[in-house]
Amino acid sequence: MERDKMEELATKLACDILKAEPEVKKILWFPHGEELRVVRILDNVEKSDRVMAFRFGPDVRGGIPVPTDIAVIRPDEEARIPLPADWCDWGNAVVMYAEQASQRMLRLAMRLAEAHVDSEPDIKRVLWFPNMNELRLVEVLPGTKESERVKASHFGKSVAYGLPVPMAVAKIRPEEEGKIPLPDDWDGWEHAELIWERIERVA
Numbered sequence: 002m003e004r005d006k007m008e009e010l011a012t013k014l015a016c017d018i019l020k021a022e023p024e025v026k027k028i029l030w031f032p033h034g035e036e037l038r039v040v041r042i043l044d045n046v047e048k049s050d051r052v053m054a055f056r057f058g059p060d061v062r063g064g065i066p067v068p069t070d071i072a073v074i075r076p077d078e079e080a081r082i083p084l085p086a087d088w089c090d091w092g093n094a095v096v097m098y099a100e101q102a103s104q105r106m107l108r109l110a111m112r113l114a115e116a117h118v119d120s121e122p123d124i125k126r127v128l129w130f131p132n133m134n135e136l137r138l139v140e141v142l143p144g145t146k147e148s149e150r151v152k153a154s155h156f157g158k159s160v161a162y163g164l165p166v167p168m169a170v171a172k173i174r175p176e177e178e179g180k181i182p183l184p185d186d187w188d189g190w191e192h193a194e195l196i197w198e199r200i201e202r203v204a
Contacts, residue, residue: 002034002067008095011037012134013064015097016188026076028098031088036068038088039097046073051083098133106166107196110136113168114197125175127197130187136168137187145172150182 011030014037019025027042040052054070074082080091096102107129113136114127123142130137139151153169173181179190 004032004034007032007034007037007067010065010067011039011095011097014039014069015133017063019098020188020192025098026100027079027096029079029094030097031084031094033089036070037065038070039072040079040094041071041073042076042079043073044076046075048075049078049082052078052085052088054085054088102133103131106131106133106136107194109163109165110138111196112163114138114140117170118197118199124197125199126178126195128178128193129196130183130193132187134166136164136166138169139171139173139178139193141175141178142172143175145174147174148177148181151177151184151187153184 008030015028015030018028018039018041022041022043025041025043029040029042031038031040038054040054052072052074054072057069057071059066059068070085072085084091110129114129117127117138117140118124121140121142123144124140125143126141128139128141130139137153139153151171151173153171156164156168156170158164158167169184171184179193183190
């Protein structure tokens with residue numbers, strides 16, 4: 002299978018892992034053309050002298066049509082203990098999630114939200130949908146055209162403007178929040194985080 006497709010599967014698997022284990026500190030993917038190879042890094046797991054991966058068969062219904070090898074290690078074991086013999090070395094690992102990187106994405110989302118409300122003062126709320134590969138915002142704005150689903154506008158990354166990842170921004174009406182479908186590759190409404198809300202002053 003092509004690398005781009007395998008990376009999409011690895012991203013989905015990382016999201017599934019985070020939903021089940023939000024205490025995960027880091028998720029590493031070791032690219033391979035026929036199976037997903039993933040290492041979860043967690044505190045308070047048993048110490049090991051090598052990476053031990055558990056094999057799972059394809060889960061077509063769950064959206065993972067290839068075999069999966071999943072391992073768990075401690076933070077102090079990363080890049081220090083041997084990988085399975087048929088895996089690449091630690092230098093080939095791709096970071097799919099890192100707790101510190103997630104906090105940086107949140108700060109970036111909040112900064113952009115504040116910039117958007119400065120330019121559109123009628124925005125009532127801004128929601129952030131955590132994702133390590135794209136900054137995803139939904140702005141709740143009265144007067145927006147009605148829609149049957151959330152439609153995001155996409156913008157490329159721009160390091161010069163402080164945007165290290167692509168961005169997707171959507172506008173919805175207040176009554177549509179939590180009710181109309183999100184883009185197919187986004188997580189559900191239950192994963193949205195409110196990062197800005199206008200407080201109406203009572204006279």
